[in-house]
Amino acid sequence: MTAHAKSTAENTPENTPESTPETPPENRVDDAPLSRFHKKLALYSSGGPFLDGYVLSIIGVAMAQITPQLQLSDSAQGLIGASALIGIFLGAFVGGWLTDRFGRQLLYTIDLVAIIVCSVAQFWATDPVWLFVLRLLIGMAVGADYPIATSLLAEFTPRRYRGPLLGGLVVMWFVGAATAYIVGEIMLSYGGDDAWRWMLASATLPATVIVLLRHGTPESPRWLANKGRAEEAEAVLKKVYGPEATIADLPTEERENVDLKAIMRSGYGGRMLYITVFWTCSIVPLFAIYAFGPRILDALHLEGGLANIGEALITVMFLTGCVLALFCVNRMGRRPLVIHSFVWSGVALLLLGIFPDAPSNVIMALFALYALIIGGTQILQWVYPNELFPTEVRGSAVGLASSASRIGAAVGTYLVPVALTAWGIGGTMLAAAAISLLGAGVSVLWAPETRGMSLDEAATLPDRSPRSPRSPESLRV
Incomplete structure (x- = not known):
């Protein structure tokens, strides 16, 4: 390699696409090749889900010592187990509103600093109230990261890769859980x-x-463009997609009455209702299993350290199921994937409820089956909300859906120790099965299909059509 060629290679931006198509793509943003920038952004955005899985799962193991040392009742165990979920409920909507108002970049790291501070403070917790408050604050920071990181990733990622990359964030949730x-x-x-x-x-x-x-x-250049900051948006586009990219490559997403309340009234309320119900039905059984996994497995005759090991193995199966779902999300489409995932995972939980005294290997097989199949609903938690709402309110919509879903998840997690005592393991698993099958029912009725659409097309209601590409002059101030 000549010195000139070597110098040119060394000065190539790290976000230059790895391959240049022979003919220009239809749209330099939506149809761009996957670049190193996109991969790094996906990896960095996955940090929030990793911490979420880690924080929510580590408490399940720690509870074995916390309960006797702090003399926790069943109710106190439920509150501490659900505290981070309650925090997510509070933090997700606030974080979404802030990211729509002040931008994705500003809050992208601030929320993680709060997790660091509160995690360190937990070491000196001496009573249940103090521990509850700290985990509540951690949950708020984790919840804020959901709309911030997913909106940023969705708005940079080409349409062909949007489903797998957004779904991949959920994979990191399970990596965090397994690590915990x-x-x-x-x-x-x-x-x-x-x-x-x-x-x-x-x-x-x-x-x-x-x-x-x-x-x-x-x-995000989409957020900048919608705020009228066209020159800044174009500078980001050129940096990420190459010197030929311009503001004209971003389709307009201007709509009347773009505040969240007005959008809910203008037809998006149905989408918000579906996202909330689907997300709730997806996470209530799963979060309950993670918060009290060792206790649930112990009730199913997997005792002591074997229960923790069994939980780790089930987590690996959750991870495997999410990876398999990533390969299916573009091939099957969003709607078939979410319906099948709910139906067959619900059947697995139903069998656990009917046969709670089955041999240990059967119990593990059914849990593994549930973990593999539920992956479809898990990855779509980040795909659907980011695709179904426009840029102006994407963060708020994701935050609101995440917050609303956590109400059910927090109540479900709180009730797990109470349900285990009152109903037994069989009744508890039957309740979890009913929730999953409810998710299947609402998905049959309401789940849309967004495969292959641009963000603007996916966010446009069926009786409306997306706008034409925006002109740079229309956005300059």
Whole structure:
């Protein structure tokens, strides 16, 4: 390689697409090739879901020590287990509103700093109230990251890769959960009486790494364009998609009455209702299993350390199911995937409820089946909300749906220890099955199909048509 060629290669921006098509794409943004920038953005955005899975799962292992040391009742266990979910409910909507108002980039790292501070503070928690408050604050920070990171990723990603990359965020949730159970079991074995404190504080390390990696991420050009900041939007487009990209490559998403309340009245309320119900039915059984997984498996005759190991193995199956769903989301389409996922995972839970005294290998097989099949609904939690609402309110819509779904998840998690005592494991699993089958029913009635659409097409209601590409002059101020 000549010195000139070497210098040229070294000065190539890291976000230059890895392959250049022989003919220009139909649209330099929606039909762009996948670049290193997109891959890095997807990786950095996945930090929030990783921490979510880690934080919500580590408490299940830590509870084995927390309960006797802090003398927790069933009700107190439920509150502490649900505290992060309650925080997500509060943080997701506020974070969504803030990211629509002030931009995606500004809040992209601030929320993780809050997780670091509160995770460290958990080490010195001395009573249930203090622990509840800290985990509530952590949940608020995690919830705020949902609309921030997913909106940013959705607005940069070409349509062909949007489903898999957004769905991939959920994969990282399960990576975080699996990591939590492995770390928790090691600390429980070797950490002594204070092992639970080290467990809860351990989220500090990955959160710090993610904050450092996210530094320097550019603002969404779609958000900038919708705020009338055309020159800044075009500068970002050229940096990410190449020097030929212009503001004209962004289709207009201007709509009348674009505040969230007006959009709900103008026809998007049905979409919000479906997203909320589908998301709730998807996460209530799953979060309950994660918050009290060892106790549930113990009730199903997998005892002690075997319960924690079983939970880790089930988490690996959850992860595998999400990866399989990523390969199906574009091939099957969104609607068939969500319906089949709900139906067959509900059947697995139904069998667990009917046969709670089955042999251990049968119990594990049914849990593994549930974990594999529910992956379709899990990845669509991030795909559907980001596709079905316009840029002006995408963050608020994702935040509102996430917040609303966490109401049911928090109530369900709180009631798990009470249900196990009152109904037994069979009744608890039957209730979980009913929730999954409810999700199947509402999906048959309301689930839309958005495969292959641009963001503007997917966010446009069926009786309306997307606008023409925006002109740079129309946005300059």
